[in-house]
Amino acid sequence: MNYDELNKQVLLSTFERNPLFFVAGIYIHIPFCKQACHYCDFHFSTNTQRIDEMASALIREIDLQRHYLSDKKIETIYFGGGTPSMLSAGHLESLLHKIDQLHTVSADTEITLEANPDDLSLAKLIDFKKIGINRLSIGVQTFDDGILKFLNRSHDSQAATNAIENAQRTGFDNISIDLIFAIPDQSQKALTRDLELLKKISPNHISTYSLTIAEKTAFGNWLSKGKMKPASEAENARQFELIMGNLTSFGYEHYEISNFAKPKKYSRHNTSYWKQLPYLGIGPSAHSYNLNTRQHNVSNNALYLREIGNGNVPAEVETLTKENKINEFVFTSLRTMWGCDLNKLQNLYDHNFEGTHTTYLHQIVGQGLVELSDNKILRLTNKGKLVADQIAMEFMI
Ligand code: SF4
Known part of the structure; x- marks a missing residue:
């Protein structure tokens, strides 16, 4: 049997066993931030002058890519970034409306918004809820003001606490919180305090990331000049063990290396990545996957806006070989509890x-x-x- 035939059989047999194979997700990248965190190598710009133009371009791209997922039913929509909570509820609603016009969207679609604490006023949260956002992923990172400053986050611990309280008061019961660890000089005591606060807040979901120092970041620059020393591997491991021990004792399932959830409160969107379900990525730097190819949009706001304005999706397409697919299957599935x-x-x-x-x-x-x-x-x-x-x-x- 040649590879195309094998692939066809895979699709058919998988569908017979698992109709979920014919559902998909949509990711929308919002490439703006108020300020650059010292560790971040995601694609974003702190120049927000073209934010309205970007919102219109994203809508246009949804249109241009309307056939990418064929007729698959949309089960998850994820606004990531960057800082999606910088967009107005009106912009987000227009994006959701466009998706609804062009796709079959499941009634219980998980719609996640990544949000920075300093954006989450009560008024804004009420608007987000009204337009259908039903899951918040809040970039808290730590409740330690000294560390937040060191990371150059735009919020302090009081803003984080207010944001979570506002979200809970508004009726958001599906909240995920991001936590960073292995920060230079972060003590076990400081991390334990973060974990104790998380226990009190009791969100459905917690994502934990060890601080990695990427080359083209402020930290990368400091590291190359010897102005900074990363946490050692042993310290990194000690802190991760502390996180695993605490969060599982608080009743969280460690369902993926970086992610913990209350029973069955997994991120449906991210789980679909780990289970190799197809998804469409919209916006600068977004990736798409349709079982046979990966597509990477250009990571440059000006180029993206220009090309979308000309009616083109500025993307590179990579056709996945059988080896690519096997490697991805092993790499992603091994990280999960399944x-x-x-x-x-x-x-x-x-x-x-x-x-x-x-x-x-x-x-x-x-x-x-x-x-x-x-x-x-x-x-x-x-x-x-x-x-x-x-x-x-x-x-x-
Ligand atoms: S807010 Fe998020 S995306 Fe923006 S710079 Fe900080 S870590 Fe990066």
Whole structure:
């Protein structure tokens, strides 16, 4: 059987077993921020002069890309960035309206808005709720004012607490909070205080990220000049163990390496990425995936606006090879609590995982880094989660 035939069979057999395969998500990137956090390498601009023009261009792109997902039903919409909460409710409503016009949108669609605490006034939250936003992902990062300042965040801890209280008062019951750890000189005590506050707030969902220092950021610059020392690997691991231990004892499921949720309160949008469901990405730097290709929009606001104005989607398209698909399947599924299903790998891609990785697999099972169940599901142990990326790299083909 050649690869195209195999692919066709995969699609058919997957649909028979799982109609969810024919649902999809839409991601919309809002490329503006009030100020640049010292660690951030996402695409954004602090020049907000063209924000109205950008909102119109995003609507135009939704139109231009209306066939990308074929007739798949939209189950999740995610406004990410950048800082989507800088947009007015009116802009967001126009974007949702356009999606509704061109796609079949499920009645219980999860609609997430990433928000910075200093944008979440009561009045703005009431408007966000009215237009259908039903999930907030709030960029708290830490409740420590000294650390917030060091990171160059635009809010302080009081703004974070107010934002969460306002959101709860407005009736947002599906809230996710971002937490950063492994910040240079961050003590275990400071992190424990953040975790205790999160226990009190009790959001449905918590995303945790260890601070990585990217080259083209203020921190990257400081690091290259020797003005900054990152947390050591050992400190990073200690803090992650503290997070895992605390959040699971508070009743959260550690359902993906960086993500914790109250039972079944997973991010449906991100889970669909990890389960290789298709999605459309709108906006500068957004990515799209339709099972066979990945598409990357240009990461430049001016170029994006110009091309969309000319009726073109400024994107590079990468056709995924069988090896790409196997690697992505392993890399993403291994990070989740559902694990990497080796039988599925065999059925979908004709890939004998155990045969290809016999020695390494045997070694890391012996070291207690992964567990292989009788029904051939490979899962990371807590010890393995500390070295997840290294393990995934070894499994790349
Ligand atoms: S608010 Fe978010 S996207 Fe904007 S600079 Fe800070 S971390 Fe980056």
